[in-house]
Every structure is written in structure tokens, then in C-alpha cells.
Amino acid sequence: MGKRGKTPEIKVTDLAIGYDDRVLMENLNFEVYPGEIFFIMGGSGCGKSTLLKHLIGLYEPKRGDIVIRGRSIVNATEELRMEIMRSFGVTYQGGALFGSLTVAENVAMPLEEYTDLSASEIAAVVESKLALVGLAGFGDLMPAELSGGMCKRAGLARALALDPKLLFFDEPSAGLDPVSSAELDRLILDLRGHLGATVVVISHELDSVMSIADRIIMLDKQARGIIAEGDPRELRDAATEAAVRRFLTRDGMKA
Amino acid sequence: MDAATKQAWKDLGWKLAAPVVFIGAVTLALPALFGKHGLRKREILYYLDLCGVRSVSIVVLICLLMGAVMGMQAAMQLRKVGTEIFIVDIVGLAVFKEFGPLMVAMIATGRAGSAFAAEIGTMKVNEEISALRTMGIRPEEYLVLPKLIAMLIAMPLLATIGDIAGIVGGMAVGVTYLDLPLAVYWERTIQALSAMTFLLGIVKCAVFAILISLCGCYCGFSAEGDAQGVGRGATRAVVSSIFFVVVADAILTLLYSFIGY
Numbered sequence: 001m002g003k004r005g006k007t008p009e010i011k012v013t014d015l016a017i018g019y020d021d022r023v024l025m026e027n028l029n030f031e032v033y034p035g036e037i038f039f040i041m042g043g044s045g046c047g048k049s050t051l052l053k054h055l056i057g058l059y060e061p062k063r064g065d066i067v068i069r070g071r072s073i074v075n076a077t078e079e080l081r082m083e084i085m086r087s088f089g090v091t092y093q094g095g096a097l098f099g100s101l102t103v104a105e106n107v108a109m110p111l112e113e114y115t116d117l118s119a120s121e122i123a124a125v126v127e128s129k130l131a132l133v134g135l136a137g138f139g140d141l142m143p144a145e146l147s148g149g150m151c152k153r154a155g156l157a158r159a160l161a162l163d164p165k166l167l168f169f170d171e172p173s174a175g176l177d178p179v180s181s182a183e184l185d186r187l188i189l190d191l192r193g194h195l196g197a198t199v200v201v202i203s204h205e206l207d208s209v210m211s212i213a214d215r216i217i218m219l220d221k222q223a224r225g226i227i228a229e230g231d232p233r234e235l236r237d238a239a240t241e242a243a244v245r246r247f248l249t250r251d252g253m254k255a
Numbered sequence: 256m257d258a259a260t261k262q263a264w265k266d267l268g269w270k271l272a273a274p275v276v277f278i279g280a281v282t283l284a285l286p287a288l289f290g291k292h293g294l295r296k297r298e299i300l301y302y303l304d305l306c307g308v309r310s311v312s313i314v315v316l317i318c319l320l321m322g323a324v325m326g327m328q329a330a331m332q333l334r335k336v337g338t339e340i341f342i343v344d345i346v347g348l349a350v351f352k353e354f355g356p357l358m359v360a361m362i363a364t365g366r367a368g369s370a371f372a373a374e375i376g377t378m379k380v381n382e383e384i385s386a387l388r389t390m391g392i393r394p395e396e397y398l399v400l401p402k403l404i405a406m407l408i409a410m411p412l413l414a415t416i417g418d419i420a421g422i423v424g425g426m427a428v429g430v431t432y433l434d435l436p437l438a439v440y441w442e443r444t445i446q447a448l449s450a451m452t453f454l455l456g457i458v459k460c461a462v463f464a465i466l467i468s469l470c471g472c473y474c475g476f477s478a479e480g481d482a483q484g485v486g487r488g489a490t491r492a493v494v495s496s497i498f499f500v501v502v503a504d505a506i507l508t509l510l511y512s513f514i515g516y
Contacts, residue, residue, distance in 0.1 A: 085388065094382065096382040099383070
């Protein structure tokens with residue numbers, strides 16, 4: 001049990017990440033609790049996306065452990081790792097839709113792979129997921145025909161296909177105008193509200209962080225680790241660390 | 256040993272190990288052919304069309320011309336010694352055993368091998384491969400096996416068509432340039448070529464299909480960075496496929512010679 005009296009959805013212990021011989025971050029320790037909207041922040045190139053790829057099991061860490069919903073994804077067998085991966089949804093920066101499939105076929109893919117639903121039942125689920133992300137009626141389009149924001153939404157619909165209770169977003173606001181970005185923030189809040197999902201977001205969009213994040217961790221390239229953890233609004237008002245202030249307050253830029 | 260040399264050895268080790276790891280992953284994905292999704296017919300049909308149906312015309316044209324050119328070269332030499340009839344044996348055996356499978360392999364390399372590398376490379380750059388993995392789907396199962404199976408079906412069929420076209424090309428030269436009667440040419444073809452000769456060519460083609468598919472897919476998976484990386488992957492797929500096809504052809508020809516073919 002974690003400090004909030006709940007079993008954490010994600011528990012990261014003494015994690016060291018990197019690639020080849022390079023260690024980007026080490027001694028990473030944090031927990032994400034059920035129903036939280038948890039942001040991983042940091043400057044460009046500090047290793048946020050690399051950390052995400054470790055959390056979702058795409059990369060092997062140098063050291064340490066990542067436990068997702070009670071099961072270690074680091075020490076898992078290939079089969080167990082794939083089973084753990086199926087238990088969460090991931091939305092990638094550009095949507096990562098399969099270009100040779102229509103939007104509806106993209107969303108249907110996890111359902112075809114892992115359920116025994118009939119074609120008509122799958123079509124109904126796909127339509128409901130597309131409606132949930134505001135893309136009802138766009139199922140027949142190819143990904144190339146969608147805007148950047150729509151691609152992200154379609155990617156989210158696909159990530160939601162199997163009703164995961166844990167969702168990862170990689171830079172959801174990247175490349176979006178402020179209105180689309182705010183809409184996506186509202187969508188993330190709705191998902192938490194309606195589905196009770198736990199959401200982990202990689203971002204450095206301050207507006208999104210301040211409006212929807214329950215808790216954040218901030219990564220720092222120089223420190224090679226976490227330099228702040230907590231409620232972003234409290235951190236903004238009370239942080240003493242210069243790097244944290246610089247990031248969370250625009251005034252901090254002058255400090 | 257200084258750090259740079261150590262790193263260079265390590266990099267070399269990784270480079271050598273990576274294709275072995277890839278082949279291992281494809282092998283581990285093979286049982287999926289008997290799983291829920293079986294042969295993934297939709298994908299296989301798509302690649303059969305891409306690698307097979309759309310290559311028929313170019314295979315016919317190239318093999319026809321190759322048979323004719325070979326026939327012409329042979330005819331000029333054979334005429335000098337008055338053994339024109341052996342044009343049938345030369346063209347038939349060369350087409351069945353070597354040029355049919357090789358020409359089909361070269362066309363498949365240019366058409367399918369590079370397309371596989373570009374497709375998978377683009378998917379990797381767009382994080383589609385990562386998306387597959389996080390959906391719990393093995394990319395080797397979803398992306399490699401359908402291509403491999405389609406190529407294993409398409410290439411022997413294309414080689415059969417290419418064989419026929421090559422024979423027709425040689426026949427055209429024999430009949431028009433050497434004035435051999437069509438019936439005689441045909442009769443001699445039947446005598447000179449056996450089912451075994453044909454089958455050994457088809458076996459070669461199947462081996463080439465595996466090599467081209469694996470090279471194409473591997474080069475796609477190892478593509479790095481951006482569109483340029485995808486382009487480099489496609490080029491590497493073509494070059495490495497041609498290299499491995501020629502090496503495999505030499506080894507198989509040697510093996511065939513040991514068993515008397």
C-alpha cells in the first residue's frame with residue numbers, strides 16, 4: 001500500500017534509464033495512484049519520452065523496477081509483459097495510426113486481436129469510442145486525411161478500445177493550437193471522470209499542467225533525476241529550487 | 256584496450272547480433288500462424304497482389320527477353336559447329352535452373368524488398384511499431400509473417416511464369432534465327448528438362464523469397480531517425496538482398512551439383 005492508503009497503479013523503484021552505455025536518469029522513485037492525472041515534466045531532451053518508453057515496457061531499464069498494477073514489467077516474461085501492455089492504453093505524439101487502415105479499422109484492431117466480438121459489435125464499440133473523442137462519423141477516413149489534433153484523438157480512441165484503466169499520453173499538446181490543446185485537456189479530464197482512468201502525461205505545456213494535473217514530477221538533465229514532485233500549483237508557489245521555479249513560473253525566467 | 260576501441264568492438268558485436276535476434280524473433284512468432292488469427296489472410300492477399308500479381312508483366316517481359324538473348328548468344332556459337340539443336344538444352348536448363356529464379360529474385364528485390372523496408376521503416380519512424388508492441392502485438396507476427404508467406408507463394412509462381420516466358424523467348428530465336436521447326440524445338444525441350452530440374456529451380460526461388468523478405472523487413476526495423484533513414488533502409492534492403500540471393504544461389508548450385516543436377 002502506498003502513502004495515500006491505496007495500492008499504486010505504477011510504482012517506480014530506483015530506476016536508471018538510458019540507451020546504449022548512456023545513463024540519462026537514475027535513482028528515479030515515484031508512484032502513481034488510481035484516478036490521478038500525473039504529469040512527467042522537464043525540458044526538451046531531458047529524457048521524458050525515454051522514461052515513458054521504459055514505463056510502457058518498450059525499453060529495458062539499466063537498473064531498478066517498474067511495477068504496473070502489481071506486476072513488474074521489468075522482470076516479466078515476454079508473455080506476461082505483453083499481457084501487462086494490453087492492460088493499458090498509449091497515445092503517441094503523432095497518433096501513430098496505421099496508415100494503411102482507416103480510422104475505424106485502427107480503432108477496431110485491438111478488439112479484433114483480443115476479443116471474440118462479432119463484426120457488428122466491434123463496429124458499435126468503434127463508433128462509441130470515436131464519439132467519445134469527438135470523431136463520430138470520421139471512421140471511414142484514412143489517417144492521412146486527418147488533422148494533427150484529429151490523429152491524436154483517433155489514437156486515443158484506439159488506446160481506449162479495450163477500456164484500459166491506465167492511460168499514457170506522450171506530449172498530447174505538441175503541435176496543437178491552444179484551443180485544440182485545451183479541448184484535449186478537457187477530454188483527459190472527462191476520461192478520468194467517466195472511466196475512472198489513471199492518466200500519465202508526458203508534457204512541458206504549463207497551461208495543461210496547471211489546469212488538469214493532480215501531481216507532477218519534474219526531471220532535470222543536469223541532476224539526472226527528479227528535482228521536484230507534488231501538486232504543480234503548490235510547487236509553483238512554494239518551490240525554492242531555481243530550476244523548478246524557472247519552469248513553473250514565467251516570472252521565474254527572470255530569477 | 257582504450258574506451259573507443261572497446262566501444263567499437265561492442266558496436267560491431269551488436270551489429271552482428273541484431274540480425275540473429277531478428278531471425279529469432281521471427282521464429283518465435285511462427286506458432287502464431289496456428290493461433291487465433293492464423294494466416295492473416297487479408298494481409299497475405301494484399302502482399303500477394305503487391306509482390307505477385309503486379310510483378311507478372313515485368314517478369315514475363317524480362318524472362319522472355321532473357322531467354323531470347325541467351326538463345327541468340329548460344330545460337331551464334333552453336334551454328335559455327337553445326338549443333339544448333341542444343342540451343343534448346345542451353346536455354347531450357349539455364350532458364351529453369353538459374354535465370355528464371357534469379358531474374359524473379361531481382362525483380363522481387365526491387366519491388367518487394369525495398370517496399371517492405373520502406374513500409375516498416377516508415378511505421379517505425381511514426382511510432383506505429385511501438386503502438387503495435389504496446390497493444391501486445393508482436394510486430395514480427397503482424398508485419399513479417401504475412402509478407403514472408405505471400406513471398407513464399409508468389410515467387411515460385413512468378414518463377415514458373417518466368418520459366419515459361421524464358422523458354423518461349425529461346426524458342427522464338429530457335430525457330431526464327433536457326434530455322435528449327437517448332438515441333439522439334441518443343442520435343443527437345445520436353446526431353447531436356449525434367450520435373451526435378453523445374454523443382455530445384457522452385458526450391459531456389461523459395462529460399463530467395465525467405466532471404467528477400469527477411470532482408471527487407473530487417474532493414475525496415477533497423478531504420479533510424481527520419482525519412483532519410485527510411486530511404487537508407489530501403490537501399491540497404493536491396494543491396495543486402497541481392498548479395499544474399501547471389502550467395503545462396505552459389506551454395507545451392509554447388510549442392511545441386513553434388514546430387515547430380
